[in-house]
Amino acid sequence: MRPRSIAVVGVSAKPGTAGRTVLTNFRLNNFPGEVHVVGRTDGDIDGHPVKQSIDDLPEGVDLAVFTLPAAAVRDALEACARRRVRAVTVFSSGFAEAGNKEAQDELAGIAREAEIALLGPNCLGYTNLVDGLPVGFANAREVVRVPKDGRNPAVAMVSQSGGLMAFASLTLASRGLPVAYTVATGNEAGVGMPDFIDFFAEDDATKVIALYLEEVRDPQAFLAAARRARAAGKSLVAIHPGRGERGKAAVQSHTGALAGDYATMRTHLARAGVVLVETLEEWVDVIELLARYPEPPTKGPGIVTFSGGFCAIAHDFFEDLGLEMPPLTEESQAELAPQLPSYIPPRNPLDLGTQAIWQPELTGIGTTALVKDGNVGSVLIAVNSGTAKSQGVYAPHFIGALKGQRKPAILGFPAPELNAEFEAAARENGLILSRSLERSMRALARVTHYGRDLERAARSVAYAPFANLPALGRGAQPEWLGKQLLRAVGVRVPDGDLATSLAAAEEIAGRVGYPVALKAQAGELAHKTEAGGVLLGVDDAAALRDAWAKLHANVAAAQPGLVLDGVLVERMAPKGLELMIGAKRDPKWGPVVLVGLGGIWVEALGDVRLIAADMAEADIVEELGKLRSAKLLKGFRGAPPVDIAAVARTAGLVGRLMLTVPEIDEIDLNPVFVHAEGEGLTAVDALVITASERE
Structure with a gap:
């Protein structure tokens, strides 16, 4: 990322070729170190003497950039190993993404043996905008440098797709949010996502690490790096295609990746402090929110609006996203009431109606109240003000209330045009402007769930191994042995x-x-x-x-x-509500626990929650409340409430088994009869599968 010497390998005398573009980038951005050129042309190119072979390079060049056809890459990498080159970037395609994994594995082996940091193959390169170093062949340009001291929020982007990285970085730049680094990792035969996450975790300029993932090739290294970055105060925002069958097929053809279990990945990413979003727009919206407001909220949002209709829509929208809009504190209500007209109740959402037309200062009063309110985690200004002139009237009040405060906030103005002075003032003060209220609400909901995920991860349980467990065989265990295991850990069976x-x-x-x-x-x-x-x-x-x-x-x-x-x-066990409690061990990501409606309904409806194996029991109870069938837990049509605490306790025991008995691949307790509150549960069927098939 910060080389002192660079060799460009495969340079042609022909203008506009990849090698010439790479060289031009170094010249335009005044690269201060040594630049060496390796090619077949006699004389010099752009003032650099052309060396005919990599073996003519001085020993210990920091970085070699290959602008070569795929067939020439292996020999060039071996030559770099002989000259003790420290890092190599390979743009060439034609490796694992094209079905030629064997050739890629050979490159990886050479680089590993020679301790070369290999980026690629099949990558677009990278830019370091802090030091003014673009390493790419797509175009030549003088880059705008980003301050390295971290005074302004900046984003580092690491992507397995160069095109999507360009989309996101250009979108963020249009919002006045600088991108300090862009890295297209390609097929990751050598260095990959975890290496760059570790680098950005220690980089002062980086506030948010944005990730486009097609495959996490080493999940455990990735999760460890994500935790280190989060501990360093960085937010990580990722998008991953491949939830459906067609998406998985597209991923495989694009990078040769093998898509994993999306739900399992999501669970582990959330536990490690990574926000996983679902759309490109949500990706850039959440990146901007966390760059400008690095402390994700845990409490629900507050809204200031001029529309009673939008209040109702917002309640529905946030409820669908699993969030509540909290009431204002009694202190806020008491402070607001004398400042508002008598017919405007001090509540959330705060509907100022048409009164703000005559009293624009109400917008600042209302916004300030929500910013200060202890129940409110974030603030959305939702104003459908159609003219630039009217925006100019309200703008000073909104900006005055929001500038300098740390609670996440969005100025939502879905108008045909924005007042230029308003827009400039918002950008100058680092405020977020949005033209879409729905996107704004979705982004606020996502960062709120992120904040809650971080809180739950902090409450994770460090489990000790169980004592005196029965010896298990290999593969699927008979039910009687599975139930012996359950008895030993404290789960009731018939x-x-x-x-x-x-x-x-x-x-x-x-x-x-x-x-x-x-x-x-x-x-x-x-x-x-x-x-x-x-x-x-x-x-x-x-x-x-x-x-x-x-x-x-x-x-x-x-x-x-x-x-x-x-x-x-x-x-025969006494009947109860039929639930299922299970767990599975992903061979790469590790274990997760499932809880949900059991019996035949688990397959028919799929109403389950996937949770971390080390989740605290109180958080498991909260997850149970998110089931579509949650009403059944609380008593339905005359049935008594069931023993939710016993379900959470049993799910915790199953998670503890998965974390402390690594040979267990899967546990399936279905059905579990959950009895009335205080009466526990009974696991009437049990399947335990150990690791023989994985071996």
């Missing part, structure tokens, strides 16, 4: 035991009490219900003998030759 004979089944049933359930047990019996291996409501000893024979006949017909571990004999 009374019962494994029977290997009819006599043992009769003894167990007599001990736990009828009615009982019989369940065939074998790790290889993946779908025991479909195989007729589950018989419920067995009422007495005679029925037990008949059920025993029927169960064995059913399983023998469904899977001939299968040897059972035995039959699980359990007392």
Whole structure:
């Protein structure tokens, strides 16, 4: 990022070629170090003597920039290794993104062995606008430098798509927000996202790190770097395509990436302090918000408007985004009331109606009240003022109330034109102007959820391993062993035991009490219900003998030759609301926990919440309240409220298992019968899968 010497390799004498553009960039921006040129032309190019071979370079050049066809890259990289070049940037395409992963892996191996920081291949290069260093072939220009002392907020952009990075950086520049660095990482055969995040975490000029991700190739390194950047006070804002099947296919064809599980990634990114947005507009809006207001709010937004209709729309909009609009504090109401006309109630949203036409100072009074209010986390000015003249009347009051304060705020003026003086004053004071109220509300909601995610991450639980757990086999564990594991960690399961004979089944049933359930047990019996291996409501000893024979006949017909571990004999559990609690371990990202509506409904409706494995129980309760079926938890149509605390406790135990027993790949408790408040829950089915398939 700050080389003292550079070699441009593959330079042609022909003007306008990639190598000449790279050289011109160095000249236009007065690169102070040594520049070497390697090419086939005799003489000199742009005043630089042309060396015929990389082997003619002095030893220890900081950076080599390859403007070469893909076929020539390997030999050139090997030559750089011989000359102890420290870093290499490769623009060339034709590697993993084109299906040629083997050639890319060879480059990675050479660079790793020679300790070369390799950027690319298939990248557009990068710019360091703090030091005035553009390393790119697309165009030559003199860049505007960004102060390195951090006096003004600036953004560093790291992207696996050069085109989208250009879109975002140009959009931010049009808003007066400088971009200090842009890095197109390409296929990341060598250095990648984590390396640049670490660099920007320590850079004084950078306030926000903006990321376009098509694949996070080393999730654990990425998450660790994100946490370090967040600890250094930087915000990270990412966008990632590939939520749907077509998006995944497009990602693969673009960079050779293999898209991972989006929901799992989102959960881990939130835990590490990364905002993940869903649209390009939201990306730049959130970047600007966090650059200008680096302390994300945790409380809901406040609104000042001239429209009662917009108040209703805003309530609906924020509710859909999972936010409430908080009431003003009693102190704010008492302070506002004597300053407002009697017919304007001091509340949030604050509708000033038409009175502001005659009393424009009300806009400043109302805005100041929301800025000072302890219940309000952010402020949106939502004024549909259609003329530049009227904007000029209100502007001084809004700007006076907002300038210099730290609470996130947006001036929303969806007008055909903006008053030039108003716009200039807003930019001069570092305020955010928006022409879209919906985009403004979405951005404020996103940064509020970000603030809450950071609070929840700070409450994460450091779990100790469990003691005296049963030994697990490899692959899918039979239910009886999964339930032994649950008992050992404190999750209630039905009374019962494994029977290997009819006599043992009769003894167990007599001990736990009828009615009982019989369940065939074998790790290889993946779908025991479909195989007729589950018989419920067995009422007495005679029925037990008949059920025993029927169960064995059913399983023998469904899977001939299968040897059972035995039959699980359990007392029928009292009914309750059917939920599911599960967990899975992504091979790259790590574990996540799922809670949601269970039984057949988990597949039919998919009403689940994905949560971090180390989430505190109080936060799990909050997540349960976000289920579409949350009304069922609180009592519905005469049913009593269920024991939500027991669900949260059990989800926490499942998370603890995933974090402390690394051989477990998956846990599925479905259904879990959740009983009335204070009566706990019972896990009536349990599937535990260990790591044999991953190995």
